[in-house]
Amino acid sequence: MKKKLIAALVGNPNVGKTAIMNMLAGTKAKVGNWPGVTVERKEGKYSFRGFEITLIDLPGIYSLTSYTIEERVTRNFLLNEQYDAVVNVIDATLLGRNLYLTLELLEMGVKPILALNKIDDIKKFSINFDKLSAIFNLPVISVSAYRNTGFSELSEKIIEVGLNGINGEVFRPTYSDLLEAAISEISMIINEDEQFKKNIRWFAIKLLEGDPEITEMAKQSKVSETLSKALSRIKTEFYERKGEELSSAIPKERFLMASRIARIVIETDYSFEEKEDFRDKVDRIITTPVTGIPIFFAIMAAVFKLTFTFSSPFVKLIGHIFGETLPTMVQSLPLPETLESLINNGVLAGVGSVLSFLPILFVLYILLSILEDTGYMARAAALWDNFMRHFGLSGSSVIPLILGFGCNVPAIYATRAMRSPVHKLITMMIIPWMSCSARLAVYSVFIAAFFQNNRTLIVLSLYTIGIVMGLIFAKIVSLFLVDEGEGEFFIELPSYKFPSLKVVFNQTIIEVKDFLSKAGTIILLASLIIWALASFPAGVRYAGEHSIAGMAGKWLLPLFKPLGINDWKPVVALLFGAVAKEIVVGTMGTLYGNAEMLPTILKTTFTPASAFAYIVFVLLYIPCIATISAIYQESGSKKWVTFIAVVELAVAWITAFAFYHGIKLFAG
């Protein structure tokens, strides 16, 4: 049996932790959420020299305070979980800033392996590894996901540290006299309480910094009274003597210490550059609305165009195989009718609809990771932030929302890149109203029947209704959800760079596999349920009047009468449309018995007003099963999924009702 080791990857955002994990664990990595929060959890296993190494990619953070959820997740993992080694991934081009986190790790008692990434990107200076290693007394190695170097050294170090630990005294950050006196005083006080004993100095520093979580913890302590008196006295004295607050003096000293160490180990010029460069101009153009918005739309248009151009032959192929080739083969087999129907209408339809998402997801993910890797995404978020704030969202919501027009499923997954859990949740709620391409299939049938002369106007109005409803809804929800300190926009704009195709490809494979294993099973299950509803009781015509689905359609019909719908068949189509919206058309084709003549048949059942109300309902009612399962997976909460489904159904009904009667009123 292999010996097992667990190594945690810690580092600032954008340092390349995920790229390193993807290179090591390859496409075997898994993505999920940390328990209870919507922060992404990436984990990967690989074998090296007879060891099975599990890598845990902790959320990217600048500091180990408990300000953001990412910081809390990372900190709690390092404090409370079992692991054998910690790899502190460092962006070598930003050594000074990255060492800040290293110092915090050391304060906390964690002895990390320092993995310097992006060494190739350094142009004007070089880093003396021996000096860096000597200062900290920690192993230092260089890795490059881009060039695929340093990975066996890193694995060897993980094994070595995992087995023997890091021996000897490591660097311990010491602060100015005044701060050190304060730290000792607080240490003396909390020394009386068992819960602080394992890491007294760290707790003392966090208390002086005013860390909310640790301060809360101290309130329950038996020394809380002495402690709070001492803290407030020390803080006042410090302010009187230094003219600055203690809580920011500690991070400031830590930052300066990190810069000093960086200056010692960096071997050539490290002066602060003040000159304007090309990057400034590009950044300004991209993030200023007048120039940035056209560029943004051009890029998104290109993303869509490429996604659908590259994926559509594969989508068609999958549709053909699962919709025609295989069903025909099954029909030719001597099978009982029910079994044949189960295979064709249940299993194959389900698997087919799962697989038909794959080409789209695959191409879209590749393009998105390229955009992310080049550094554009952060700038697009900066561009849109002001506008989105008005609706309780943030700049980072824009990309997922735009993606929703292509397909809601990848759009939901794209919210993974969002930092604020509240903004992420609200964005997920309104993505279903971004009219996806599957809904276009439904619109086109009704347009062919009723609105031939106003095609563009109708399609445009549907897109607009979705966007407007989404923004209004976001605004309302945001009034009830409190954003934890993430209200202000703050994002790093990483350097522009050329993406590594291998990293992009691996990342895409991981995400697609993730979709298959999680969303796929739910879609298949839903297809089987729908099949059962349409096939039973035994002997009825598939999805016909006497099937459970047909009876449900009739039973629900009174609910749709106020929307101008007088036939149970379109209602059944809506039930089936919950699996995937494009099924709405197919179901009506089956029920009315003639798919080609559908537009003509619809004219006998619908009026223009009720037709418009119906497509508005299709736009706004519960998203497809794949989207629902993606929302469940990303939010990790049944409560929110139910909320979204119920609210969206209600909004769909009310809006469709308003349009039906509105149109009747004005158009007679």
Next chain:
Amino acid sequence: MKTLLDIEEGQTVEIKEIKGGPCFKRRLAAVGIFPGSKVRVVKNAPGPIIVEVEKSRFALGRGMARRIVVR
């Protein structure tokens, strides 16, 4: 009293004071934005302001920038 919002694009300034709670200050300090540090304003037009600190670039909301007093 000048804040980051009053600084022209391309100029480098020293931070004098940051107004706000300890969390806000700690968060900025961790990336090198604290009294005494120097930042260069890359973009100061509608939308978030872009600053460069020790070779890193950050976009910050204008409300945040208004609380950063510079000299």
